[in-house]
Structure formats: structure tokens, C-alpha cells
Amino acid sequence: xxxxxxxxxxxxxxxxxxxxxxxxxxxxxxxxxxxxxxxxxxxxxxxxxxxxxxxxxxxxxxxxxxxxxxxxxxxxxxxxxxxxxxxxxxxxxxxxxxxxxxxxxxxxxxxxxxxxxxxxxxxxxxxxxxxxxxxxxxxxxxxxxxxxxxxxxxxxxxxxxxxxxxxxxxxxxxxxxxxxxxxxxxxxxxxxxxxxxxxxxxxxxxxxxxxxxxxxxxxxxxxxxxxxxxxxxxxxxxxxxxxxxxxxxxxxxxxxxxxxxxxxxxxxxxxxxxxxxxxxxxxxxxxxxxxxxxxxxxxxxxxxxxxxxxxxxxxxxxxxxxxxxxxxxxxxxxxxxxxxxxxxxxxxxxxxxxxxxxxxxxxxxxxxxxxxxxxxxxxxxxxxxxxxxxxxxxxxxxxxxxxxxxxxxxxxxxxxxxxxxxxxxxxxxxxxxxxxxx
Numbered sequence: 406x407x408x409x410x411x412x413x414x415x416x417x418x419x420x421x422x423x424x425x426x427x428x429x430x431x432x433x434x435x436x437x438x439x440x441x442x443x444x445x446x447x448x449x450x451x452x453x454x455x456x457x458x459x460x461x462x463x464x465x466x467x468x469x470x471x472x473x474x475x476x477x478x479x480x481x482x483x484x485x486x487x488x489x490x491x492x493x494x495x496x497x498x499x500x501x502x503x504x505x506x507x508x509x510x511x512x513x514x515x516x517x518x519x520x521x522x523x524x525x526x527x528x529x530x531x532x533x534x535x536x537x538x539x540x541x542x543x544x545x546x547x548x549x550x551x552x553x554x555x556x557x558x559x560x561x562x563x564x565x566x567x568x569x570x571x572x573x574x575x576x577x578x579x580x581x582x583x584x585x586x587x588x589x590x591x592x593x594x595x596x597x598x599x600x601x602x603x604x605x606x607x608x609x610x611x612x613x614x615x616x617x618x619x620x621x622x623x624x625x626x627x628x629x630x631x632x633x634x635x636x637x638x639x640x641x642x643x644x645x646x647x648x649x650x651x652x653x654x655x656x657x658x659x660x661x662x663x664x665x666x667x668x669x670x671x672x673x674x675x676x677x678x679x680x681x682x683x684x685x686x687x688x689x690x691x692x693x694x695x696x697x698x699x700x701x702x703x704x705x706x707x708x709x710x711x712x713x714x715x716x717x718x719x720x721x722x723x724x725x726x727x728x729x730x731x732x733x734x735x736x737x738x739x740x741x742x743x744x745x746x747x748x749x750x751x752x753x754x755x756x757x758x759x760x761x762x763x764x765x766x767x768x769x770x771x772x773x774x775x776x777x778x779x780x781x782x783x784x785x786x787x788x789x790x791x792x793x794x795x796x797x798x799x800x801x802x803x804x805x806x807x808x809x810x811x812x813x814x815x816x817x818x819x820x821x822x823x824x825x826x827x828x829x830x831x832x833x834x835x836x837x838x839x840x841x842x843x
Contacts, residue, residue: 419572488541531547589617646676698729700725710743715746753774766820772828
């Protein structure tokens with residue numbers, strides 16, 4: 406039931422107590438103050454009506470009632486007339502003025518010993534009151550304005566105005582406090598996608614500034630760690646080439662034999678692994694994540710692969726415009742897709758690449774009609790140095806880094822690599838990329 410955002414929850418934390426306090430104040434005011442004011446005003450009108458009734462029933466001068474009613478009408482707005490005996494309307498229907506009716510009825514009954522009938526007049530500015538006298542009916546029009554006080558309207562206006570003002574100020578203040586958090590969130594998301602937001606500066610409250618400063622320090626530590634790891638990996642891979650070259654020379658000088666051929670195969674596999682590492686580290690360290698057009702990039706990859714003897718079908722979904730721009734590292738993403746295409750071509754004779762948009766992500770799916778991977782082995786297939794080739798094709802071998810590198814590249818772009826079963830029978834590898842930066 407609570408809002409998911411911090412801004413929404415903060416607004417509720419401000420509005421809920423304010424609404425509760427205002428409700429309590431309104432209840433106390435209406436239950437105590439307003440009823441007391443109404444009692445006094447109704448008592449004044451009841452006293453004037455009782456005076457008019459007494460003047461009529463005990464008048465010594467025939468014009469006394471007319472003079473008194475004219476004075477009261479002029480000064481108090483109370484219009485009283487004497488009507489001959491007639492049948493009175495039925496009991497009044499209770500409504501918003503039931504408190505006023507009850508108070509006037511009680512006062513007149515107490516003063517005169519007679520029960521009046523109080524109605525809402527056809528004129529919305531008056532109440533209509535009937536009192537049955539000995540020889541006639543006293544008909545009175547009492548102005549509603551005398552039963553109301555400006556204090557009620559002032560209080561209501563004050564409460565509504567104060568509430569609107571406080572809520573407006575609170576919303577403006579909270580928005581300004583939330584903005585630094587949103588900027589920090591955007592900087593963290595961009596960094597996770599490989600885009601270094603150099604314009605980010607800590608701002609806002611002290612706690613938010615501390616969080617922003619901690620993020621900047623963390624970002625620098627992560628970048629140093631990645632740089633050190635990549636440099637060390639590149640150095641180790643480069644240094645291993647020297648002894649491998651000597652081993653290859655020594656093997657070349659030895660007479661051919663099955664044992665020598667096995668050693669040469671192992672050396673070639675190690676060299677291929679080192680080449681993989683060197684290419685990967687070079688792509689990760691030297692390339693910038695830029696906003697680029699995706700569709701021509703995919704066309705280029707497919708055309709290049711087809712020129713080298715592959716037969717790859719490219720399908721672009723209708724929900725992806727031709728000019729769609731996405732943040733990615735061109736060479737690094739090319740390496741990711743080429744790894745997946747090589748796997749698809751290695752294990753099947755039909756390869757298909759499909760690009761589509763789904764839930765704010767760009768999905769590039771590469772499918773083949775090969776033996777595929779069992780669902781229970783899909784997580785293991787993306788682990789480093791894991792080779793499932795004997796189960797898929799016993800005549801082929803691999804280093805065991807293709808899917809691992811592809812997944813690392815996808816995650817470095819803020820996406821992921823997801824494996825599944827293809828419609829054409831083999832493996833379906835989906836590279837997910839953020840459609841745009843938040």
C-alpha cells in the first residue's frame with residue numbers, strides 16, 4: 406500500500422500526521438466550539454420569538470405586536486407574522502441543520518411550554534418557524550446568517566490554506582533533497598554500465614554528500630583494481646609467450662611422434678588461451694563506451710562473417726528503429742557477438758541473429774540448430790575453463806572461455822548473457838543491453 410519511491414513515502418510521512426492533527430482539530434471545533442456558538446445564537450432567536458408571542462397573547466394595545474415585530478425585523482432581520490389557525494406541516498426532515506432545529510426547539514419549548522416546528526424555507530437564507538398560539542399561528546422567518554459565525558469560515562480557510570502551503574513547501578523541499586540522490590543513482594548506474602560520469606559532484610545534505618564522496622572513492626578503487634588486474638593478466642599472458650616460443654622451437658627440432666604431436670596440440674591450446682586473454686584485456690582497457698547506432702553495427706558483423714564463409718540470417722524486430730543509438734564499446738561488443746557466432750557455427754549448420762526490444766532492454770539473440778546445452782549445465786557452461794564439448798561434439802575442443810568472455814562483456818555494458826533453448830533446436834544465447842541510459 407505504501408509508495409515505492411522515497412519521495413512518495415516522505416510526502417506521506419508529512420501529510421499523514423498533518424491530516425490527523427487537522428481532523429482532530431476540526432472534530433473538537435465542530436463538537437465543542439461550533440455547538441456552543443450555535444446554542445447561543447439559537448437562544449437569542451428563541452428569546453425574540455418568545456417575546457413576540459408574549460406580546461401578541463398579552464397585548465393591551467392592538468398595535469403593540471406590529472410595532473414590536475417591525476422593530477425586531479428592522480434591527481434583527483426576524484420577520485414575524487400572525488396567521489389564523491391552520492393545519493401545520495408535518496414534522497421537519499432532519500438534515501444538516503438538525504443541530505440548529507434541535508436547539509431552537511428546545512429553547513422555545515423551555516421558554517413557552519410549546520413545541521415549535523422548524524423547517525428549511527424555500528428561501529435558502531431563512532429558516533421557517535411555526536408556533537401554535539391560543540388563537541392563531543405565529544409564523545417566523547429567521548435569517549440563517551444569525552446562526553453562523555465568521556469564525557467557522559476563517560478557521561476552515563486557515564486550515565485549508567495552511568495545509569496547502571505546508572504541503573507545497575514540503576514537496577518543493579523534498580524534491581530538492583531527492584535530486585542529489587537521483588544524481589548519485591544515475592552515476593552509479595552509468596558506472597555499472599561502463600560509462601564514467603565525470604560530471605558527477607556530491608551535493609545535497611551532509612549525509613548525501615558523504616554517500617556521494619564514498620561512491621567516488623569506491624569508483625576510483627574499483628577502476629584501480631580493474632586496471633591492476635588487467636595489467637597483471639596482460640603481463641602474465643605476454644611473459645608466457647617467451648617460454649612457449651622456446652618450447653615450440655624445441656618441439657619443431659624433435660622428430661615427429663604421437664607424443665610430440667600431443668605436446669604440440671597442448672602448446673597450441675595454451676597459446677590460443679593466451680591470445681584470448683590478451684585480446685580481451687586490450688578491448689577492456691583501451692576502448693570508450695560511446696553512443697552508437699546499433700543496427701548498422703549488427704549488419705557489419707553479419708556481413709563480415711558471411712564473407713568468411715558463414716551463412717548467418719539477421720532479423721531486426723519492428724520495434725527497433727533503424728537509427729537506434731545505444732551505449733557500447735564497438736570492438737568489445739564485436740568480440741562478444743563473434744564468440745557466440747563462432748560457437749553457433751561450430752556446433753550447428755544453421756545460425757540466426759535476431760535483435761528486438763523488451764522491457765527497456767535490447768536483446769540480441771544468436772541461435773543455432775546444434776545439439777544445444779542441457780538446462781542443468783547452462784550455468785556451468787559460462788564458468789571459466791569449463792568445456793562441454795564431449796557432450797556436444799566429441800570431435801571438437803575449445804578453450805572454455807568463449808561464453809565466459811561474452812558474459813563479462815555483456816555485464817560490463819550493464820546487461821547480461823542468458824542461455825536458453827532455440828526454436829530451431831540448438832542453443833539460444835541472448836545478449837541483453839540497456840536500451841538507453843537513465
